[in-house]
Every structure is written in structure tokens, then in C-alpha cells.
Amino acid sequence: MNGVDDLSLPMIKDVVIGETIGQGTFACVKNAYLKVDPSVVIAVKFVHIPSCKKFGLSEKDVVGEIILHSKCCNHANILRVIDCNVTRDHLWIAMEMADGGDLFDKIEPDVGVDYEVAQFYFQQLVNAVTYLHLECHIAHRDIKPENILLDKNGNLKLADFGLASRFRRKDGTIRLSSDQRGSPQYMAPEVLMHVKYRPDSTDVWSIGVLVFVLLTGEVPWELPIQTDEKFQEFVRNEGNVAVGRWASIELRHLNLLRKILQPDPSKRATVQDLRKHPWFLNQLSFANKEGLCSNPALLAKKLFSNLRVSLSDDEYIRFTQDPLTVNGHNLEFRATQPASSDYAAIQHDSLNLDALRSTQKPYTQSATEGFRNDLAMSESSRWTRFISTDIAALQFSDKSNASFASQFRFNPIRLTKFYSAQEMEVILPLFEQALRFAKINIKPDLYADFLELKSSLGYEGAFPLIINIRTQDARGAKLNGVIIIKVVRENLKSISFERKAGDPLDWRRLFKRVALFCREIILVPD
Numbered sequence: 001m002n003g004v005d006d007l008s009l010p011m012i013k014d015v016v017i018g019e020t021i022g023q024g025t026f027a028c029v030k031n032a033y034l035k036v037d038p039s040v041v042i043a044v045k046f047v048h049i050p051s052c053k054k055f056g057l058s059e060k061d062v063v064g065e066i067i068l069h070s071k072c073c074n075h076a077n078i079l080r081v082i083d084c085n086v087t088r089d090h091l092w093i094a095m096e097m098a099d100g101g102d103l104f105d106k107i108e109p110d111v112g113v114d115y116e117v118a119q120f121y122f123q124q125l126v127n128a129v130t131y132l133h134l135e136c137h138i139a140h141r142d143i144k145p146e147n148i149l150l151d152k153n154g155n156l157k158l159a160d161f162g163l164a165s166r167f168r169r170k171d172g173t174i175r176l177s178s179d180q181r182g183s184p185q186y187m188a189p190e191v192l193m194h195v196k197y198r199p200d201s202t203d204v205w206s207i208g209v210l211v212f213v214l215l216t217g218e219v220p221w222e223l224p225i226q227t228d229e230k231f232q233e234f235v236r237n238e239g240n241v242a243v244g245r246w247a248s249i250e251l252r253h254l255n256l257l258r259k260i261l262q263p264d265p266s267k268r269a270t271v272q273d274l275r276k277h278p279w280f281l282n283q284l285s286f287a288n289k290e291g292l293c294s295n296p297a298l299l300a301k302k303l304f305s306n307l308r309v310s311l312s313d314d315e316y317i318r319f320t321q322d323p324l325t326v327n328g329h330n331l332e333f334r335a336t337q338p339a340s341s342d343y344a345a346i347q348h349d350s351l352n353l354d355a356l357r358s359t360q361k362p363y364t365q366s367a368t369e370g371f372r373n374d375l376a377m378s379e380s381s382r383w384t385r386f387i388s389t390d391i392a393a394l395q396f397s398d399k400s401n402a403s404f405a406s407q408f409r410f411n412p413i414r415l416t417k418f419y420s421a422q423e424m425e426v427i428l429p430l431f432e433q434a435l436r437f438a439k440i441n442i443k444p445d446l447y448a449d450f451l452e453l454k455s456s457l458g459y460e461g462a463f464p465l466i467i468n469i470r471t472q473d474a475r476g477a478k479l480n481g482v483i484i485i486k487v488v489r490e491n492l493k494s495i496s497f498e499r500k501a502g503d504p505l506d507w508r509r510l511f512k513r514v515a516l517f518c519r520e521i522i523l524v525p526d
């Protein structure tokens with residue numbers, strides 16, 4: 001997987017390491033608490049240095065990122081580094097726990113978030129970047145939803161300083177950059193022009209792309225170059241675009257975006273300019289004067305109100321007739337036939353299973369207590385009641401947005417998840433069909449592999465069952481992750497899609513397509 005397994009992780013003095021809460025390309029992140037005070041919960045990231053080296057990253061690069069990050073995390077909207085150390089194979093980093101999970105997980109593809117929520121995160125991001133640029137003289141250079149986490153109140157925490165650089169020297173002169181690293185969709189045009197550029201100005205551009213993504217649920221273009229039709233159209237019309245997703249953006253937001261997405265960096269707004277804009281200055285009803293969330297329940301309600309997965313007949317018929325459309329939106333997941341490198345297969349080796357056995361627990365909280373009292377109810381009512389406090393299950397419900405969203409609180413649980421009470425002999429063949437329908441090659445057959453695991457490890461030993469997914473999105477970029485099937489109770493299973501690499505919006509699109517295809521087996525709260 002990424003060379004990180006529980007058995008080889010270093011011990012950290014005075015810290016008790018808990019469950020895996022996330023995985024990156026070379027790292028796994030675990031929750032942990034302090035021995036002296038178990039109420040202090042932190043996150044610890046273990047980076048596997050030999051894996052980084054295989055991909056051409058030196059130990060100095062990896063450690064340098066954390067040193068830089070730890071020098072500029074004294075701000076409410078920047079993820080705080082508490083401590084770090086290097087052992088033989090690992091770099092561990094103790095960080096503030098982002099209890100609200102990932103921001104990207106809460107952006108509905110092709111829809112976006114409520115515009116006040118977009119404004120809230122714009123204001124917090126501008127605050128974070130002002131601090132970085134003006135106080136720390138550091139440019140982040142990789143602003144995108146994947147690098148934004150949320151705390152338990154929904155406040156933004158900018159993370160991942162892997163590409164950050166100090167752009168202002170001690171004597172005040174500017175150190176220009178010339179490398180072309182970053183995420184293409186969020187990159188400013190000058191980064192791709194083989195010229196020297198100011199990295200602080202490219203951060204402002206990325207804020208603009210992120211605002212577009214928040215408002216619409218998709219990126220404005222693939223690459224900010226003349227051969228990209230969408231970008232070309234934007235430039236040709238000097239930002240006055242009224243087609244596609246641009247048409248759904250209100251004029252005042254469009255005006256702001258035009259100031260930010262200014263291809264000429266010398267004309268582009270700076271963070272100081274952004275701070276003078278009404279969109280930054282207006283205080284939101286759920287924020288305090290410092291721009292931090294003062295009403296997490298209201299923010300959560302607004303944020304969640306757009307997250308829905310329709311399993312209706314109309315949607316199903318539309319989807320099966322035109323597999324590239326769901327919820328009336330183009331969900332083209334990939335335009336071509338599967339590439340030979342794509343595949344989906346059950347992953348099994350004892351080390352990885354040990355590591356994954358401890359991945360996210362199903363969200364049970366109050367439902368667990370409810371369960372004991374519900375034994376007399378029918379099985380299906382018991383389960384639907386049991387899952388009725390999990391927001392991932394609620395996103396399939398037909399209830400009105402308001403009552404549905406009112407149950408949401410910030411937590412790190414993935415929203416790309418559903419529950420089923422079906423047997424594996426029903427679930428796995430259906431999954432196989434769904435993945436083929438999504439044009440992902442499958443190593444046949446999943447159920448036979450499961451039976452093999454079951455005969456060697458027993459039924460319980462075969463879980464969590466992990467299906468490895470390696471595919472490409474519509475642009476041909478890699479999209480990797482795992483589908484983890486866990487037994488929650490008796491025959492109730494949670495089926496969680498956990499992205500490892502690639503566009504998070506495309507990952508949710510894939511999840512929605514598989515869910516729609518498998519709608520007969522999904523348990524939906526009443």
C-alpha cells in the first residue's frame with residue numbers, strides 16, 4: 001500500500017496511538033491521545049521514508065516540509081504542527097486533530113456548496129494566506145480542496161506544506177520561483193510558461209479556482225493554457241463568460257473571480273486587495289469578528305444541505321440509459337475504454353489487513369444505545385434506525401434538506417459510504433457489475449475471491465474486505481482508492497469508498513454511480 005503498517009510504526013513517548021483516520025500516498029494518519037491527559041486528542045502522521053525515496057523525494061525534502069510548516073502554523077486557519085521526529089524508516093508528525101474531516105468530502109460534485117459557506121471558506125482562506133504571505137513570507141503553492149481540513153466547528157485548516165517556499169528574503173527582496181509543481185487545475189498560467197514567477201501571486205490564483213469549485217462543484221478548466229478550450233474562452237472574453245457553470249455564478253461573485261483569475265499576474269489582486277472586497281468584509285451570521293465559526297450547527301446545516309445522492313427511478317433510468325449522467329449532470333467518469341493498467345480487485349495480505357482493520361469505525365454514537373432497545377423490531381427497521389444518525393446514510397434519504405441537514409455535526413467520517421444488510425453473495429456480484437458499468441476492469445470474480453478468503457480465515461477473518469480501485473478520471477489522471485466492506489453488526493455492513501489519490505470530486509462521482517447502480521441493496525433511513 002504505502003509501506004506503512006501498524007507493526008513497524010515507531011512508538012512515540014507519552015502518546016497512545018489509536019486508529020487510522022486517513023491515508024496518503026506515502027503516509028498514514030492515526031488518531032492519538034496524550035498518556036497524561038487522554039482528553040487531549042491529536043493526529044499523528046507517519047511518513048514512510050523509503051517509499052518517498054523510491055519516488056525521488058529525499059529525506060531532506062520530507063523533513064524540510066515539516067520544518068517550514070511548523071514555522072508558520074501560529075494561525076487559527078492553519079493546521080498546527082505540535083512535534084515531529086525522524087526514526088529509521090519514518091518521519092512522524094504530531095498535529096492538531098482536524099475533527100471535521102476533509103473539506104473536499106463535503107463539496108457536492110456539479111453542485112458546489114451554499115454560497116454563504118463558500119464565502120465563509122473564502123474569508124478563512126484569505127486570512128490564512130494573509131498570515132502566510134505577510135507575516136511568514138511563505139507561499140503555500142498547493143491550495144486545493146485536498147489540502148484543506150476542518151476542525152470540530154467547521155473552521156478551515158490549511159495543511160500540506162510540501163510545495164511551500166519562502167518567497168521574501170530577510171532584506172525584503174522577492175525570491176522568484178520557476179518550477180512547475182502543483183496541481184494542474186489549480187495552477188496559475190505563469191507557472192506553466194517557463195518563466196520566473198511570484199509564488200505568492202499564484203496562491204491568489206488558486207484561491208480563485210477554489211472559490212469556483214466551491215460555488216459550482218467543478219473546476220473551471222483542466223489547465224490554464226491556450227489549448228484548453230474552457231480557459232481560452234475565459235481569456236478571450238476577459239472573464240465575461242456566461243456559459244456552462246459560469247452561467248450559474250452570481251454577478252458579484254463573478255466580478256470577484258475576474259479580479260482573482262487575472263492571467264496577467266501584475267494585474268491580479270493581492271491578498272491585501274481581497275481583504276478590501278465586500279465578499280471578505282461582510283460578516284456572516286455564523287461567524288464571529290475574527291471570521292471563525294460561531295454557530296457550527298448552522299454552518300453544518302448549510303454545508304450539508306447540498307450533499308444528496310438521489311436513488312430515484314428517474315435517476316436510475318437516466319443513468320442506466322446514459323451512464324455518463326447522474327442527477328441531470330454530466331458525470332463523465334472516463335471517456336474511453338478501460339486502460340490495461342486499470343483494475344479493481346480484492347486486496348489481501350496480512351500486513352495491510354492489520355493496518356486496515358483499524359480504519360475508520362462506523363459512526364454509531366447514540367445509535368449504539370438505541371440498538372439495544374430495538375431488538376424487538378424487524379431487522380430492517382432496526383438497521384434503518386441504527387444508521388439514522390450517520391450523515392452518510394442520511395444523504396440517500398428523500399427527507400427535506402432542512403430536517404436532514406439539521407442532524408449533521410462536523411465529524412471526520414467519510415461521506416462516500418453506504419450501508420447494506422445484504423449477503424456478500426448479493427453485494428459482490430452487483431459491485432462487479434457496477435464497476436464494469438463505470439468502465440473499470442475487474443479481476444473476476446470478487447465473490448469467488450471472498451469465498452477463498454473465508455475458507456482460509458473464517459467469515460469474520462475475511463473482514464474488512466478491501467477492494468482496490470485503480471482507474472483514471474475523464475481527463476486520464478489517476479484515480480485510486482479502496483472500497484472497504486465491514487461488518488458493523490450481524491448482517492449489517494458498511495461500504496466505504498476511501499480515496500487515496502486523484503480528484504476528490506471524481507471520487508465522489510464514482511461513488512454516486514456505484515451507489516445508484518447498487519440502489520436495491522442500500523439501506524436508507526426512514
Ligand SMILES: Nc1ncnc2c1ncn2[C@@H]1O[C@H](COP(=O)(O)OP(=O)(O)OP(=O)(O)O)[C@@H](O)[C@H]1O
Pocket residue numbers: 021022023024025026027028029043045079095096097098099101102146149160412500501
Ligand atoms: N491533522 C489531521 N486531522 C485529521 N485528519 C487528518 C489530519 N491530517 C490528515 N488527515 C486525514 O488523513 C488523510 C491523508 O492525509 P495526508 O496528509 O497523508 O494525505 P494527502 O496529503 O491527502 O496525501 P498525499 O500525501 O498523497 O498528497 C487526509 O485526507 C485526512 O483525511
